[in-house]
Amino acid sequence: MPPVNISCHLISKYFGNRPAVEGVSLTIPAGRILVLLGPSGCGKTTVLRLVAGFERLDEGEIEIGGDVIARPDQHLPPERRHLGMVFQDYAIFPHLTVADNVGFGLNGRSGQADKKARVDSLLAFVGLDNLGERMPHELSGGQQQRVALARALVTEPRALLLDEPFSNLDAAFRTEVRTEVKDLLRQSGTTTIFVTHDQEEALFFGDLIAIMRSGRIEQIGTPEEIFLRPRTRFVAAFMGQTDFIPGQVTSKGIDTPLGHLNLDTSLPIGTQLEVALRPNHVALNPGVNHNSRILSRQFLGIAYLYRVALSDGTIIHSWQPYQVDLPPDTSVRATIRPGNLPPLFSEGQALDILPDLD
Amino acid sequence: MNLRNNQYIEAQDVTRPLPRLPRSVRRRIRSATSSSHLIMVAAAALVTGLILLVPYYLVVRSLNAGQAAVATMVSLRTLHLLGNTVLLAAAVTLGATALAVPLAWLTIATDLPGRRLWSILVALPLIFPSYVAAYIYASTFSPKGLLQQLLSPLIGLDRIPDFYGFPGAFFVLTLITYPYILLTVRGAFRHLDPSLVEAARNLGLTPWQAFWRVTLPHLRPAIIAGALLVALYVFRDFGAVTTLQYNTFTRIIYNRYLSYRLDMAALFASILVILTIVILLLEQRSRGRGRYSRLSAGCQRRPQPASLGRWKVPALIYTAAVVTVALAVPLATLLYWLWRGWKNQQVVSGFGTMSDNLTSLTSLLEPAWHSVSASFLAALLTILLALPVTILVVRRPGRLSRLFEQVAYAGFALPGIVIALALVFFGINVVPSLYQTLPMLLAAYVILFIPQAIGAERASLLQLSPTLEEAGRSLGRHPLAVLRRITLPLIRPGLVTGALLVFLTAMKELPATLILSPLGFNTLAAQIWSNIGEAFFARAALPTLLLLLLSSIPLTWLTLRDTHE
Numbered sequence: 001m002p003p004v005n006i007s008c009h010l011i012s013k014y015f016g017n018r019p020a021v022e023g024v025s026l027t028i029p030a031g032r033i034l035v036l037l038g039p040s041g042c043g044k045t046t047v048l049r050l051v052a053g054f055e056r057l058d059e060g061e062i063e064i065g066g067d068v069i070a071r072p073d074q075h076l077p078p079e080r081r082h083l084g085m086v087f088q089d090y091a092i093f094p095h096l097t098v099a100d101n102v103g104f105g106l107n108g109r110s111g112q113a114d115k116k117a118r119v120d121s122l123l124a125f126v127g128l129d130n131l132g133e134r135m136p137h138e139l140s141g142g143q144q145q146r147v148a149l150a151r152a153l154v155t156e157p158r159a160l161l162l163d164e165p166f167s168n169l170d171a172a173f174r175t176e177v178r179t180e181v182k183d184l185l186r187q188s189g190t191t192t193i194f195v196t197h198d199q200e201e202a203l204f205f206g207d208l209i210a211i212m213r214s215g216r217i218e219q220i221g222t223p224e225e226i227f228l229r230p231r232t233r234f235v236a237a238f239m240g241q242t243d244f245i246p247g248q249v250t251s252k253g254i255d256t257p258l259g260h261l262n263l264d265t266s267l268p269i270g271t272q273l274e275v276a277l278r279p280n281h282v283a284l285n286p287g288v289n290h291n292s293r294i295l296s297r298q299f300l301g302i303a304y305l306y307r308v309a310l311s312d313g314t315i316i317h318s319w320q321p322y323q324v325d326l327p328p329d330t331s332v333r334a335t336i337r338p339g340n341l342p343p344l345f346s347e348g349q350a351l352d353i354l355p356d357l358d
Numbered sequence: 359m360n361l362r363n364n365q366y367i368e369a370q371d372v373t374r375p376l377p378r379l380p381r382s383v384r385r386r387i388r389s390a391t392s393s394s395h396l397i398m399v400a401a402a403a404l405v406t407g408l409i410l411l412v413p414y415y416l417v418v419r420s421l422n423a424g425q426a427a428v429a430t431m432v433s434l435r436t437l438h439l440l441g442n443t444v445l446l447a448a449a450v451t452l453g454a455t456a457l458a459v460p461l462a463w464l465t466i467a468t469d470l471p472g473r474r475l476w477s478i479l480v481a482l483p484l485i486f487p488s489y490v491a492a493y494i495y496a497s498t499f500s501p502k503g504l505l506q507q508l509l510s511p512l513i514g515l516d517r518i519p520d521f522y523g524f525p526g527a528f529f530v531l532t533l534i535t536y537p538y539i540l541l542t543v544r545g546a547f548r549h550l551d552p553s554l555v556e557a558a559r560n561l562g563l564t565p566w567q568a569f570w571r572v573t574l575p576h577l578r579p580a581i582i583a584g585a586l587l588v589a590l591y592v593f594r595d596f597g598a599v600t601t602l603q604y605n606t607f608t609r610i611i612y613n614r615y616l617s618y619r620l621d622m623a624a625l626f627a628s629i630l631v632i633l634t635i636v637i638l639l640l641e642q643r644s645r646g647r648g649r650y651s652r653l654s655a656g657c658q659r660r661p662q663p664a665s666l667g668r669w670k671v672p673a674l675i676y677t678a679a680v681v682t683v684a685l686a687v688p689l690a691t692l693l694y695w696l697w698r699g700w701k702n703q704q705v706v707s708g709f710g711t712m713s714d715n716l717t718s719l720t721s722l723l724e725p726a727w728h729s730v731s732a733s734f735l736a737a738l739l740t741i742l743l744a745l746p747v748t749i750l751v752v753r754r755p756g757r758l759s760r761l762f763e764q765v766a767y768a769g770f771a772l773p774g775i776v777i778a779l780a781l782v783f784f785g786i787n788v789v790p791s792l793y794q795t796l797p798m799l800l801a802a803y804v805i806l807f808i809p810q811a812i813g814a815e816r817a818s819l820l821q822l823s824p825t826l827e828e829a830g831r832s833l834g835r836h837p838l839a840v841l842r843r844i845t846l847p848l849i850r851p852g853l854v855t856g857a858l859l860v861f862l863t864a865m866k867e868l869p870a871t872l873i874l875s876p877l878g879f880n881t882l883a884a885q886i887w888s889n890i891g892e893a894f895f896a897r898a899a900l901p902t903l904l905l906l907l908l909s910s911i912p913l914t915w916l917t918l919r920d921t922h923e
Contacts (some may be wrong), residue, residue, distance in 0.1 A: 054828055077392060078831040091829035095847050105833035155834065 003031040003191045004065030004158045006051065011060030013046055020046045022215040024060075028159075028208065033185060033192040035206035037199060039238075043215040044195045048161050051193060052085055053078035064158055084152030084190070085161045089168060090144050092136040098147050099123070099132035105155040122150040126184060141169050142177050149184065159191040166201065178204060199239055203227065211235050233348040236276040241305075243316040247273040247344065254344070257291065257310055258282070259335045265344070265351060274345040275336075279305060282318035283337045290331035292316075297328065308334055394837035395754070401746035402762045409765050409805050412772050415780035416631065419624030427625055436629070443606040443633070446527055446599075447592040451585045453532035458539035459581065461680060464673050466547045469663045471670070476677050477544075478914070483684045484537045485909045487866035487883065489597025490902050491534045493890045494688045496521055496602060497695070499529075504691060527604040533684045534598075535591050539584030546580035552662070565664070586641045593634050594773035596869040601890055607633075611775050612869065620779065627776040634771035692899055692906075699896030718900070725880040726904055732796065732871075732881065733864035736803035737857040743804055744811035744856065749845075751812075752819045753827075769809045777802050778873035794876050802870040807863055811856040818852020819845075855919070858912040865909045882908075 007027040013020050021043040028034040036044035049055045051062055053069070053076060062070040064083075069076040093101050103119040123129050126146040136144060145165060152160060165181070166174050182205055185192055194205055202209050203223045210220040211234075219231045230236035237244070247256045249271040254261040256275055265271075284294075284306060295307040295315065299322070306318045306326065316334065326332060336342065344351045430436065464470050465477040483491075498504045500521040521529075550573065558568040596608040607630040614623035666673055747766050750759040781802055785793030792798050822845065830840035846853075871883050882905045889898035 052828075052832060054831075078828070079834045079836055081832075082834070083832060085829065085832040087825040087829060089823060089825055091823065091825035093826060093829075093844060093848075104830070104835075107834055151829075151833065161832075 003189055005030045006065075006159055006191060006193065007063050008047070008051070009061045009063075011047070011050060011062060012058050013043075013050055013055055014058050019215045021050065024212075024215070024217050026210055026217070026220065028191055028193060030191055031189050032207040033194055033205055034208045034210060035202040036193065036195045036210050036212060037202040037206075037238075038197065038212035038218075040197060041214075042212040044197075044212050045163060046215075047212070048163055048193060048195050052083060052161050053081050082155065082158050083161055084155065084157035084159070086145075086148045086152050086163065086165050088164045090148040090165075092144055092147055092151075094136050096136075097132065098128065098134050098136065098139070101136065101147055102132075102150045102154055104151060118154060122154045125153070125187075126150045127180070142173055145169065145177065145181075149181065153188060153190070157190065159193065160185070160188075162192065162194045164196055165194075166196075166198075211238060228343075229350070230276065230343055231350045233274065233276070233345045236343055236345065236350075240278055241317055243277045243314070244274045244345075245277060245310070245314060245316065247275045249273065256336070257312065257314070258316075261336065261341070263341070263344075267346065267351075271346065273351070276343045276345065277316055277336070278342065279317040279319040281336055281340045281342045282308070282316055283335050284308065284318050284320060284324070284326060285333045285335065286326060286330060287333065289333045292332055292334045294326050294328050294330045294332060297326070308332065310334070392837065394841075397838070398746045398750055398754075399758070401743070402750055405743045405747060405804075405808065406762050406765045408801060409768060409772075409808070411784060412777050412780040412805065413631070413768075415783050416624050416628045416776070419621055419783065420628050423621040423625050427622055430622065431625055431629070436626075439605060439607055439610060439626075440629070440633070442524075442604065443593065443630075446524065446531070446604065446606060447589045447637075449528050450531045450535060450592050451588050453528065454536040454539050454588045455581060455585055457532065457536040457680060458584065459543055459577070461536075461677065462540050462543040462547060464677055466544050467664055468666050468673070469670075470666065470673055470677065476681070478918075479681045479685060480677065481537045481540060482910070482913065483534050484862070485866075485906050485913055486534050486688060487597060487868065487886075487905070488531065488534060488595050489601055489868055489883075489887060489890060490905070491530050491688060492526070492598040492601035493895060493898065494691045494902075495530050495533075496526060497895050498687065498691050499526070504694065522603045524604055526602040527599055530598050530602065531592055531595065535588040536684075538587040538591070539581065542580040542584035542587070543577055546577050550576055582641060582644055586637070589637055590634060590770050593630060593637075594775075596773070596775055597887070608773055608775055608869070611773075611779075615775075615779060615873070620783070623779060627773070627779065630773060631771055631776065634773075638767075638771060692902055695896050695899035696903060699899055702896070722882075722885070722901055722904060725882050725885050725901065726908065728879055729865055729882040729905070730908060732799060732803075732879075733861045735796075736800055736807065736864040737860040739800055740804050740807050740811045740860045741815065741853050741856045744808050744815055747808075748812050748815040748819055749841075752816060753824060763812070766812055767809045769805050769807070772805065773869070774802070774806055774867060775869035775873070777805050778870040781874060794874070796876055796879070799871065799874040799876070799879075802874050803860070803864050803867070806867065806870065807860040810859045810863065814856035814859060815849060815852045818849040818855075822848050851919075855916065858916050862909055862912045862916075865905060 005028055007025075009025055011024050012022050024043070024047060026034065026047075036047060038044050046055060050057060050070065056075050057070050057072050059072060061068055064081070068074065069081055093104065096104070099116075099119050102122055103115055106115045106118060119132065120129070123132055126149055128143060128146055128150065131139070131143070136147065139147065145168075148165070166178060169177060178201065185205075194202075196202055196205075203226075206223055208220060209223055209226045211218045211226065213234055219226060219235045221229070226235060227239050230239065233244075236242050245256055245258060247254045247261070249265055249267045249269055251269055252260070253263050254265065254273060254275075258277075261275075265273075267273075292308045292310045295309050297307065298305040301322075303319050303321055304324065304326075306320060308316050308318055310316065318334065320326070461480050465473055465480060470476060486494075496503070503521070520526075554572055554576070555568050558572045559565070563571065593606075594608065595606075596612060599606045600609050600612070607626055611623045611626050611630070614620070614626065744766070747759075747762045751763045781798050782793070785798055826844055826848070827837075827840050830844045831837065835843065866883065868883050868887060871881055872887065875881060875884060882901045885901040886898045886905065889895070889901075
C-alpha cells in the first residue's frame with residue numbers, strides 16, 4: 001500500500017477542564033518521519049493516541065490520505081484505521097508465539113500458507129528469522145521490540161505510530177538499535193509519527209520535528225531548523241546546551257556582555273533582548289581584558305566543555321578543542337565567535353533577522 | 359529535501375473555518391460509546407439490578423411491619439441482640455488476628471522447619487463450614503462430650519466449662535476464620551519490598567524495631583482486609599451460632615422466617631444490613647492516606663527468611679498446637695463419629711430407618727452430586743457475571759463503574775439468609791414459576807459470591823497492561839474479539855481462582871441452600887444440618903467427611919497455586 005500523508009487540523013483534547021492538546025495542526029508528508037518531541041506532560045502521546053483512535057477528539061479534524069477519520073462528531077474506531085502502532089512497553093501478547101504475535105493482524109484475509117509466508121518475510125525483514133516459535137519472554141528487550149515492529153508492519157499499514165519505543169532499552173543498546181530501526185523504517189517507506197522526549201533521538205530520526213509544550217506546538221521544522229533557527233525561547237532552551245545572556249539594542253547593533261553584535265534589528269534603541277548561546281558560539285581567550293572565569297571543564301574526548309562564569313554570575317558553556325588547556329579558576333575573555341550568529345529573542349519570540357538555511 | 363519553514367507555519371494558521379457543533383451536541387454525541395462498551399454496561403446493570411432486589415425487598419417488607427414491629431425493634435431485646443452480635447464479631451476478629459499474624463510470619467518469612475507443609479496445614483481449616491466445626495467441637499468439648507469422657511477417668515474431671523453460648527461461638531468461629539487473615543497477610547508479606555527493612559536497619563533500627571515500625575504498618579491494609587472478612591463472616595454466620603445456641607441476628611431472622619413472621623424477619627435483617635454497612639464504611643475510612651504499594655520499582659530480590667534461632671522450638675510448638683486444635687482435633691473427632699456410626703450401622707439417616715452401611719453410602723451419592731453440580735454451576739455463572747463489572751471497573755473507571763462495583767460488593771453486607779428471604783419474596787410474588795427452582799438458588803449464590811469473583815478477576819486484570827488490548831485493536835480486531843483472544847486467555851488465572859473460591863464457598867453454604875433448594879433437591883449441607891438438629895452426630899459424620907473431601911480439592915489447588923508463585 002503506498003504511503004499516505006497524515007494531517008491534523010486544530011485538534012484539541014480536554015481531560016476534564018485541562019487541555020492536554022490544544023489547537024495542534026500538523027501535516028506529515030507521505031513516507032516521511034515526524035518526531036513529536038517535548039517534555040513529559042506536553043501532550044505528544046495524546047496526539048499520537050488521537051491519531052490512533054484511542055482517544056476521541058474534542059475539536060478539530062484528523063485526515064489520513066485525504067479521508068477524514070476523526071472529528072468531534074465522528075470517530076473511526078482504532079481497528080478500522082489501518083495504522084500500525086508500537087507501544088512503549090511493546091505490548092507483545094505473552095500467551096502467543098512470536099510468529100502468532102506477528103501474524104495477529106492478518107485476520108484470515110488470505111490462506112494459511114500466504115499468512116505464514118508473510119510472517120516469515122517480516123521476521124526476516126526485522127532480523128528475527130527462525131525465532132518464530134519462541135515465546136516472548138524468551139527474547140531480549142531488543143528482540144521484543146523488533147517483534148513489535150514486525151507485528152505493526154505486517155498488515156502494510158498506511159502509517160506507523162511509535163510511542164517512545166526505545167525508552168525501555170538499556171542506554172548502551174539504544175544507539176545500535178536506533179540505527180537498525182531507522183534503516184527498517186526507510187526501507188519500508190511508511191509514513192511515521194514518532195514520539196519521544198529524547199532530543200538526540202529526535203534529531204537522529206526525524207525528517208521533521210514538532211516540539212510541543214503544554215499541549216501546543218512550539219515549532220515544526222527540519223532538525224537543522226529546530227536546532228539552529230529556534231522560533232521560541234523554549235525551543236532554544238530545549239535543544240542542546242543553551243545559555244541565555246542579555247542583549248541591548250543600540251544605534252550600532254546589539255550590546256552583550258560578550259561583545260558587540262553587528263546586526264540591524266530595526267527595534268527601538270534600548271530594547272532588551274536575550275541571546276541564545278550554544279557552546280560552539282563562545283570563544284575563550286586567556287589574554288587580556290578578562291570578563292569571566294573558568295569554573296570547571298568536562299573532557300569529552302575530542303573536546304573540552306568549559307563551564308565559565310561571567311562577572312555578573314551568569315554561567316555559560318564553551319567547546320574548545322582538547323588542545324586548548326585552560327585549568328579551572330583561570331580568568332579569560334569570553335566572546336561570541338565571529339561568523340556565528342546566535343538566535344536572538346525578544347519576549348520569547350525569535351527575531352527573524354538571521355539568514356535562511358539552505 | 360528542502361522543506362522550508364514557511365509551509366509548516368502556514369499549516370498552523372486557520373486555513374479554512376471548520377464547522378463547529380454546539381458544545382451540548384458534541385457532548386451528547388461523544389457519550390454515545392461503542393457497541394462493546396454498551397454490552398458491558400448492560401450486563402453489569404443486569405447483575406447490579408439483581409443484587410438491588412434484596413435491599414428493595416427489605417425496605418418494602420419492613421415498611422409493612424407496622425407499629426408493633428417498630429416497638430419491638432427498639433426494645434431492650436433487640437439491643438441485647440445487637441450487643442451480642444457486635445461483641446462476638448469484635449472478639450473473633452481480635453482472636454483471629456492474634457492467631458493469624460504470627461502464623462503468617464512464621465510460615466512465610468522465617469526459617470521454621472517444615473515451612474511448606476505448615477503453610478498448607480494452617481490454611482486448611484477453611485474447609486470446615488461453620489456448622490460442621492460447631493457440632494464437632496461441641497461434641498468434643500461440651501459437658502458429657504468426648505473430651506470429658508476421655509479425661510474424666512484420667513483426671514477425674516466432673517464438669518468442664520460450658521461450651522455452648524459465647525465461649526463456644528468465640529472458640530469455633532476464631533478457629534475457622536483465622537485463615538482469612540492468614541491468607542491476606544501472607545499475600546502482603548510476599549509483596550513486601552525487602553529493601554525497605556534493609557533501609558531501616560541501615561538507619562539504625564534493630565530487627566525487632568524494624569518489624570514494628572516498617573513491616574507491620576505495611577501489613578496493616580492486609581490485616582484490616584482480612585479482619586473485615588472475618589467480621590462480616592461472623593455477622594452472616596448462621597450455622598455455628600445456632601448450633602451453639604448463641605443469640606445473634608441471624609438466628610432470630612431464621613426463627614421469624616420459620617414462624618412466617620416475615621415482616622419481623624425483614625426488620626431484623628435490615629438492622630443487620632445497616633450494621634454491616636457501618637463496618638464497611640469504617641474499614642474504608644481506616645484505609646488512611648498512606649501508600650502501601652511500591653513507590654519505585656524496588657529491588658527484585660526475595661527477602662531473606664528471618665532466623666528464629668532459639669525461638670525455633672517454641673515457634674514449632676505454637677504452630678503445631680494451632681494445627682492440632684484447628685485441624686487434627688476436628689478431623690479426629692469426625693473420624694471417631696464415623697467409626698461409631700459405622701459400627702452401629704447408623705452411618706446415614708435414611709429418614710429414620712436403620713439401613714446397612716452400603717445403602718447408606720450410596721444414598722449419599724445423590725446429595726453429593728447435587729452439592730457439586732449446584733456449586734459448579736454457581737462458580738461458572740458467577741465468574742461470567744463478574745466479568746462485565748470487573749472490566750468496567752478496571753478499564754473504564756468512572757462514576758458508573760464505581761457504582762456497579764459498590765453494589766456488587768454489597769453482597770458482602772447481605773447475609774445468605776437475607777438474600778434467600780428476598781428471593782423467596784420475589785419468587786412468590788413476581789415469578790412464581792421460578793420459585794423453588796434451581797435458578798433461584800443459583801441467583802442467591804451469584805449475589806452472595808460475586809464479590810469474591812470480582813476480587814479475584816480484578817487482581818488478574820490489573821496486572822494486564824491496557825496496551826495489550828490497544829495493540830489488539832490497532833491490529834484490526836473488534837473490541838469483543840480482543841476480549842476473547844487477548845484479555846480472557848491472559849486473565850485465566852484470576853478466573854480459575856475466582857471459580858475455585860466460589861465453588862468452595864458454595865459447597866459450604868447453609869442458610870440460602872436450606873431456604874431455596876427445590877423440593878427433593880437434597881444437598882450435603884442440608885443433610886448434615888438435619889442430623890445436627892437432631893443431635894445425630896454419628897449420622898452427620900459421613901456426609902461431613904464427603905463434603906470436606908470434595909471441598910479440599912479446590913482448596914488444595916488454590917493453596918498450591920498460592921505457594922508456588
